[in-house]
Amino acid sequence: MEKYAQLVVRSKSVSIDDLFTYKIPEFLLCDLKVGHRVLVPFGQGNKPTEGFVFEINDKSKLEDGKLKQIIDILDENPMLRVEDLELINWMRNRYLCTYMDCINLMYPKGYKLNSYRIINLGDSLRSLSDTDLYIELEKLNNSQKEVVEKVINSKGRLKVDNLESICKNTNEIYKMNKEKLIDLSWAYESKKNEKKICYVSLSMSKEKIDDYIVENKIRVTELQRNILNFLENNDDVEINDLLDLLSVHRQSITSLQKKKLVTLEFKDYYRQPEHIFTQQSKKVKLNEEQISAVQKITSEMFNDDKKPYMINGVTGSGKTEVYMEIIEYALEQGLDSIFLVPEISLTPQVIDRLKNRFGSIVGVFHSKLSEGQRHDVYRAVREGRVRILIGPRSALFAPFNSLGVIIIDEFHEGSYKSEQNPKFSTIEVAKFIGLKNKVSVVLGSATPSVDEYYRAKSGQYNLINIRQRANKKPLPKIEVVDMKKELTNGNKSIFSFRLQEEIKRTVESGNQVILFLNRRGYANFVSCRSCGFLFQCENCDISLTYHKESNTGRCHYCGYEVKIPKKCPECDSEYLKPFGVGTQKIEEELQGIFPNVNILRVDKDNTSKKGSLEEILNKFESGEAQILIGTQMISKGLDFANVTLVGILSADMMLNFPDFKSFESTFQLVTQVSGRAGRAEKEGNVILQTYDTNHYAIRRAINYDFDGFYEDEIKIRKAFGYTPFNNMLSVVISGKNEKTVIESAKNMYNSIVYLLENRGINNFDFILGPNPCSISKIDKNYRWQLLFKDDNIEINLLKGIIKYICITKREVVFRKGVNISIDINPNSVL
DNA sequence: AGCACGCCGACT
């Protein structure tokens, strides 16, 4: 009986985001499984294309004549598991993205299919003798002649891309193809980024080899003799070592192989990511709260209907120890674990603790891993050599055979929401996986997000509280300094008198200080005090951040950089002045106040190089410096025993950010940063500088009153209809041409209104916009936005309509050259 | 993305 496969083909075009039916040839019938990667002909040109089998059926909706056949299976085992397919379907619908967007998350880019067109001589020229061919050639025009000559010289290995120098467009090529002057055919290569290492050994025992050479009268050169001698004493030598040690060429070895004296064997090689940060592992005894958290979760591990868990534990409550106990229990039961962290490069200490405890079965996914290393980790997970994977949100899709636990540490962090397609929420996806595959999902944070805490309170999570720090020390006291008063007392510096005094005291007593400021660079912007001219990015709607060491203004969005001149380009005055403070300026001023103190700085500007963050942290840990200045990067995961003072230089900077989540992030940052103080035996102290001493986010934060903050914040969210009470859907339309962007945005609004009116909906208050985005231009692209709340409209109806307009009717509604970005519950609406 | 088809203006 005929069988048919429903598959998704790899393509960059949104309009091909659908299931296509192919016939399964008989020779593949028993091998082909759902989830397999296959090779299929696609489009009028039958281009060899990668496909992913989603279904296998007995019947086809389409008539047989329209169907093509699958050519081959590309991998021995299906690349996607049945549960992956289910997840892909769910994500595609939830985040309004394509199948391919989701599939791309599931396996590393190393598995690739490249197809290209090969040109040969066409039928009308092929059988001709040399002289006839010459005559035919003379009849052609110049460019045709050149093409045919190139084809003749290339011996059938000519790619169409190589002809671009001759033909301006590929049209000419197609025409020649039709006239049978040339023949176009497809070729493809399937890549698997699996690094193999070649090992060399003698093909027979050393006793026999000399006889063999004599018997068969084999000539062996001196170099080759050396190789054989070496191999007689060392079996299984890596070929590169052999080449290096004996300084011979590969040629010698291949010739020995041809003479059947040595054998080459390819073995898998696993690239080991190196690892720099070192820390002594301290064995900890869990306190009662920690033990009961572990017991609650482990005791339910095999329950079918368990809810996800939320651990709300104060900073320093030893959540990592709890996670490790859970992972160990799972391991004893034969279950694998995924440990998600917000950004892997920021948590070297956590990785180290896991590696110390569990050894080589711990795998790490890095944003800084090479594609090959990532590939190796993926395979190690598949083959069961890695049982615990620690990584950022992408680690969620690792192909574990028996996954038991997903831990999301610091789950309130923004990096858990993807900014690229599919714009998924890690928490939502983890919960989906947990529900479908009976996996225990554990969210942990000292400062849960308001959204998830609301869900916990309404019973969607098992809420576990840990209220005591592991070292039983009280949380560091947070002292507020009113910067308005500092100003009236004549202190214009960034450092209040209190903070200066405390830094001095701390350093003198041999302890360490962490200073936090959420802005890198030297100054916020450069402006002319005479005429008000502001240095702005050419490509973005953003003022340039001043970087002193290079005397430039830099755009933190697109990387644009420009020298700051001595005189104002507008009015020629010399009153150009940098305004606002960044970490670089803090460093400079602090060094001025404390010339004998060593200061380290950590921000995106000096940690982009691999290992540089670890290096700085190691220096700080070893006491080489007394003060560490940093941005968000130092707000979490760091554990330094000697830090007794934390200074938060400007809490307002975050508070005044124009986004509805800015109060929440202020509260979170203050709490997290304060938690860096007094983590070991010594008591910690925090000084928080602000102009707005009365804001509830600040007041609640200094008392570590999360529940109080939550109560304040949730009222506001409810009043304005923000999450968690409503879903918010953002559609950003961008493009280089401002006019077409605006036109498209207005078109979209009108189309939606039209469709909704047809369904009897007349109140459109839930649509905000179209408006220019707060940052109305990024990297030369103008940006307009439409915001939807599912206030009085069913979310699936809304999503259906948006999908219909943005994808199905895309060409009708949107002008050419505009991009559409759809985001469900975006992190920020800028 | 490709590739083909078809409409329209320019040129023999």
Place this chain on the structure above:
DNA sequence: GTCGGCGTGCTC
């Protein structure tokens, strides 16, 4: 009347 540019639409 024909050639070639490009806009349009489909891909199992």
